[in-house]
Amino acid sequence: MNGSVCHMTQKQHWTTEQIPDLTDRVFVVTGANSGLGLATTRALARRGGHVVLAVRDEEKGRRAAAGIIAQQPGAHCEVRRLDLADLDSVRAFARGIRAGHPRVDVLVNNAGVMAPPRTLSAQGHELQFAANHLGHFALTGLLLDLLAAGHDPRVVTVSSVNHRKGRLRFDDLAGERGYSPMAFYDQSKLANAVFGRELHRRLSESGSRVRSVLAHPGYTATNLQTSAPVGMVKLLFGRILTPLAQRPARGALPQLYAATAPEARGGDFIGPDGMAELRGGPTRVELSADAASAETGRRLWEVSERLTDVRYVFERADAPTARHD
Numbered sequence: 023m024n025g026s027v028c029h030m031t032q033k034q035h036w037t038t039e040q041i042p043d044l045t046d047r048v049f050v051v052t053g054a055n056s057g058l059g060l061a062t063t064r065a066l067a068r069r070g071g072h073v074v075l076a077v078r079d080e081e082k083g084r085r086a087a088a089g090i091i092a093q094q095p096g097a098h099c100e101v102r103r104l105d106l107a108d109l110d111s112v113r114a115f116a117r118g119i120r121a122g123h124p125r126v127d128v129l130v131n132n133a134g135v136m137a138p139p140r141t142l143s144a145q146g147h148e149l150q151f152a153a154n155h156l157g158h159f160a161l162t163g164l165l166l167d168l169l170a171a172g173h174d175p176r177v178v179t180v181s182s183v184n185h186r187k188g189r190l191r192f193d194d195l196a197g198e199r200g201y202s203p204m205a206f207y208d209q210s211k212l213a214n215a216v217f218g219r220e221l222h223r224r225l226s227e228s229g230s231r232v233r234s235v236l237a238h239p240g241y242t243a244t245n246l247q248t249s250a251p252v253g254m255v256k257l258l259f260g261r262i263l264t265p266l267a268q269r270p271a272r273g274a275l276p277q278l279y280a281a282t283a284p285e286a287r288g289g290d291f292i293g294p295d296g297m298a299e300l301r302g303g304p305t306r307v308e309l310s311a312d313a314a315s316a317e318t319g320r321r322l323w324e325v326s327e328r329l330t331d332v333r334y335v336f337e338r339a340d341a342p343t344a345r346h347d
Contacts, residue, residue: 035295035303036275041282044071047173048126049281050119050165052076052104052158053133055086058180058239061274062130064090066281067097074123076104076115076133106133106157108144109330116164126165127172128281131158131179131214137203147329148196154210156330159217163332166232175232178280179218181211181291182238183299186310188212190322213322215291215309220319222289228336233288235280236309240294240301242273268294268301279304 049066053059054075063073067090077083080103087099102118105111119126134154143152162177169175188208191197197206215236222234276292286292291309296302312318327333 036279036283038065038068038275038278041065041069041278042284044069044282046070046072047128048072048074048123049128049130050074050076050126051130051132052106052161055079055082057270058242058274058277059130059132060086061270062132062277062281063099064093065271065274065278067099068094069282070098072098072100074100074102074119076102078103078105078133104133104161106161107135107147107149107153109157109160110144112157112160113164116161119165120168123168125171125173126168127174128176128178129162129165129169130277130281131162131177132277133158134180134210137207139203140197140201140206142196145329146196148201148206150206150210151195151213154207155213155217156326158214159326160330160332162221163330163334166334169232170230172232174284176281176286177218177221177232177234178237178277179214179221179234180237180239180277181214181218181313182208183240183293184208185211185215185238185313188310188312190216190312190318192321192325195325212310212313215313216315216319216322217326218291219289219309219314220316220323223316223319224323224334224336226288230336233286235286235288236291237277237280237304238291238293238299238307239273239276240268240296240299242268242270272301276304 049071051059051063051073054063055077063075066073075083075087080101083101087101090099091097102115104115135150141149143149188211218234218236225232225234280286280292291307292304293299293307294302295305299307
């Protein structure tokens with residue numbers, strides 16, 4: 023590790039009580055109706071943020087928003103449909119955000135799917151790579167000019183400790199020649215990490231105010247482990263190991279720190295400070311060598327532009343934009 027965050031490991035862990043006042047700030051949180059996304063949304067709304075719950079199931083999103091408002095009267099929650107595995111849905115969502123908001127202050131790329139049987143997205147991409155990476159790549163690019171107009175703007179991309187086990191199969195991203203549910207989940211989480219670091223690199227080179235920060239929750243009990251996995255993966259992560267897992271409110275602390283803490287820096291990777299980064303308070307942790315590789319970042323970026331038809335354009339005058347064909 024390259025040091026603790028603001029003396030957190032020496033004295034006390036950072037908590038949601040340290041989130042600054044978020045009044046009048048706009049947050050977009052993907053996968054906001056359950057698990058880490060819901061915990062993140064609840065904490066942001068409690069501090070006054072206007073949170074857009076980007077969800078695949080609008081009814082579940084409305085129930086989540088209603089629950090937050092019941093606990094926090096006056097909370098500002100907005101529900102919009104987003105299926106990250108469908109690039110047409112990503113574009114429609116981005117159009118809706120642009121029509122309703124002159125700026126976005128923080129985008130939290132949180133949603134994910136874990137270890138389903140091999141499935142293809144609407145555009146023919148392997149589902150985990152499509153939902154976990156390509157959808158977020160496209161969404162970030164399509165909202166980047168709104169982020170550039172924001173206050174202390176950030177993109178927070180949620181990866182996993184599993185990114186260190188991942189391998190990008192550039193010659194078989196769709197798993198046509200062989201598919202393992204967990205191996206392709208690890209690939210998608212490595213793609214998240216590579217994207218977040220490469221985005222930081224490009225934002226920095228352009229002189230943009232937008233920060234790209236990475237986070238991971240350690241081992242946290244959410245429906246990610248039960249909604250898509252099958253067989254032994256579901257049994258192991260959904261039942262046997264569950265007693266060892268953190269609750270979502272705890273697991274969300276790294277991404278909340280990345281999204282709100284003034285001292286969070288572009289390019290940081292924030293995760294738990296406990297053994298094997300599985301649980302604990304947020305601290306800076308290390309990316310794998312593959313995730314930090316500029317060559318891997320460039321290659322994944324080019325592939326992602328081609329597969330999504332979203333091409334980022336970084337303007338030197340602190341106004342990065344995206345163009346889609």
